[in-house]
Amino acid sequence: MxxxxxxxxxxxxxxxxxxxxxxxxxxxxxxxxxxxxxxxxxxxxxxxxxxxxxxxxxxxxxxxxxxxxxxxxxxxxxxxxxxxxxxxxxxxxxxxxxxxxxxxxxxxxxxxxxxxxxxxxxxxxxxxxxxxxxxxxxxxxxxxxxxxRNNNLQSWWESQGMKVLENFLENRSMKYMYNISKPFESQTWCSRLSPYITYWCLSLKSVLQATEQKRQELKNIWSQAAKNHRKSLQYFISRLHWQSHFIQKLEDEPEMQFRNLNRDFDTIRQEINTELIERVFSSKSGIPYIDAVIRQLQQTGWCNFRSRALLVSFICNTCQQPWQAIAPRVAALFTDYEPGIHYPQFQMQAATTGINTVRIYNPVYNWQQKDPEWKFIYHFMPELKNVPIEFIHEPHLWEWFETLDYPQPIIDIKSANKIAKDLLWTTKWNVLKSDKDKIIKKHASRVFHWDRRKKKTPTKNLQNENQITLF
Ligand SMILES: Cc1cc2nc3c(=O)[nH]c(=O)nc-3n(C[C@H](O)[C@H](O)[C@H](O)COP(=O)(O)OP(=O)(O)OC[C@H]3O[C@@H](n4cnc5c(N)ncnc54)[C@H](O)[C@@H]3O)c2cc1C
Structure with a gap:
């Protein structure tokens, strides 16, 4: 404890x-x-x-x-x-x-x-x-x-988990696929089953079997809505596969909690900027989306996959901080903290596996598509409520910025991303083929997943990266 x-x-x-x-x-x-x-x-x-x-x-x-x-x-x-x-x-x-x-x-x-x-x-x-x-x-x-007691956290016991599962399968899963990446809507439309699965209040087997059963029922209904619903459930099932796939990685290599999976990355990002990290964790980075994610985590103990990926990529890639300096602190904010998912995901987002693509995002660009009205920021950052929508992601450019109780951004994302991209891609290209092969043999998925059909060829324009390329 x-x-x-x-x-x-x-x-x-x-x-x-x-x-x-x-x-x-x-x-x-x-x-x-x-x-x-x-x-x-x-x-x-x-x-x-x-x-x-x-x-x-x-x-x-x-x-x-x-x-x-x-x-x-x-x-x-x-x-x-x-x-x-x-x-x-x-x-x-x-x-x-x-x-x-x-x-x-x-x-x-x-x-x-x-x-x-x-x-x-x-x-x-x-x-x-x-x-x-x-x-x-x-x-x-x-x-x-x-x-x-934090009353905003998800509640606990098995019967509650069953209710969440039933409600998800009957209602919320219909729009799961369309809302999973939206920061605001995902709070409602994601399954929200992760803490129940993490602490075995519900077994993964029971969740999977109930979902399969629902998919079979929907097969007998001939409507577009039922077809879409089935597709959404398939999307969800892929994630249940990932759950185990990731935990297996930590089981096979427990040192992943501390050490870069690919040791070639040991030479980069060694210095910790404590002040920068403190500003991020006190939601004073001056980058509204990042600050809103920290607030959401502190208040509710949850955020969606995309926000987690974006937060890690921002601190580790854009700001060049070693992932080891923040992974435990972020874990403490996830009610669903599952070491077997957490550390392998952290390394993937921080680009230290050597076998996955480098993930560098521009939060502004990313969230304009997923939350055009910026509901997420307005909700979690009440101090920005008077900022007009055209400036909400960059309030420091607003003419009345001085009137706000909000700091200048800690970093210029565009130029920092450019430097990070060069550093990480160069390190990745230099990774020895024999090391890559070893890691792939030990850890990579052998499965062709349904939603990987949509995988795009890794692109150098990473702002556009498709979130589905997880492995
Ligand atoms: C840096 C980082 C750290 C993460 N740490 C954790 C963690 O500690 N605990 C945790 O449960 N999830 C973790 N995830 C995965 C994912 O973000 C959460 O499982 C998901 O957001 C939980 O919400 P949900 O239950 O509504 O999930 P849904 O999207 O409805 O997914 C259903 C279930 O599938 C599993 N799952 C979903 N996405 C993933 C994924 N990308 N990898 C592995 N399993 C997945 C989870 O068990 C989840 O409950 C992490 C992701 C990232 C990028």
Missing amino acids: SLPDYSDFHLQFTFESLIELQKSYLELWIPLLLLPFDAEEWFKKLSEYFDILHISAHEETGNWETFQRDIKVLSYCKRSAINITEYPTNWVVRILKNRDHWQKIWTQRMSKNIFTAKVVLNTIKIPTKLCDISKQTKTQYLEYFKTY
């Missing part, structure tokens, strides 16, 4: 999910304890009361810390002659020998039946001392969230 990529957003979501889980477990007479210990310490405490013969756990692909915890627990089990079985969590394959086989394994796992917990287990009696610790922990967090 004290790590820089962790925040109250995650604590609130996980704590409230656990309380809900505790309630549903009670119906099955299964006790769920909240114990604020390090895992090894917890097993040691438990062994004061029981002979532990076997531990059943799930396979987790978290951050570096959880990876180290896994290693510690495995070593504890070995030392204490305890058997341990870790079960796959749907998608990621442990010790994947060959990426060529990954998609097949994923599809097999995703098409398996979903189990419903109906069985009432014979449970053991939990020692009073442990029950007391659990109660105290719960009370302590309930008290904490009386003061610090």
